[in-house]
Amino acid sequence: AQRVTQPEKLLSVFKGAPVELKCNYSYSGSPELFWYVQYSRQRLQLLLRHISRESIKGFTADLNKGETSFHLKKPFAQEEDSAMYYCALKKLTGGGNKLTFGTGTQLKVEL
């Protein structure tokens, strides 16, 4: 079974401080990992995916298969980063498109 764990419900940091949103997963096959973000009163939108190895809005995430983690990081938090962040997993191969989400972490960036 697929499972995604985000241990922090709320993470509060000061502007300019580093951010790390934790995500651990459980899956026996090869997963594809995503981070989705939901800004206040907006829809869920894709932030980044591990396959692309890209940096979006200063955020990066590295898939660590040994630790089964996909933590989201940003060196300097900005006020506009305040949002709900969801880690999600999908099977990489073998068909099926369902996303399995974690419970989400509310990031609050304070001035």
Added chain:
Amino acid sequence: EPEVTQTPSHQVTQMGQEVILRCVPISNHLYFYWYRQILGQKVEFLVSFYNNEISEKSEIFDDQFSVERPDGSNFTLKIRSTKLEDSAMYFCASSDIAGASNEQFFGPGTRLTVL
């Protein structure tokens, strides 16, 4: 930029009533999904739909639920006889391809309240 749209934004219904939640996926997309989020809980997969049939469904998606693509643009989720525990935010999503790296684009959601 094309977006997934959903109507209504909020639906209030009495227990036992049927509800239909509507979605208009992005026009060139071929894969459609419904997810739900009960207040305070995680977003959960309900069903995926491709080529006019269900391709995958979760345990939540029992006989009370059905999906349909009645025309070339709409994608609906019907709950036949609503229960209190069906109260949740329902999200529609669509994607243009399957497999690795497909991005699912989400709608704004419909908040369903069952009284």
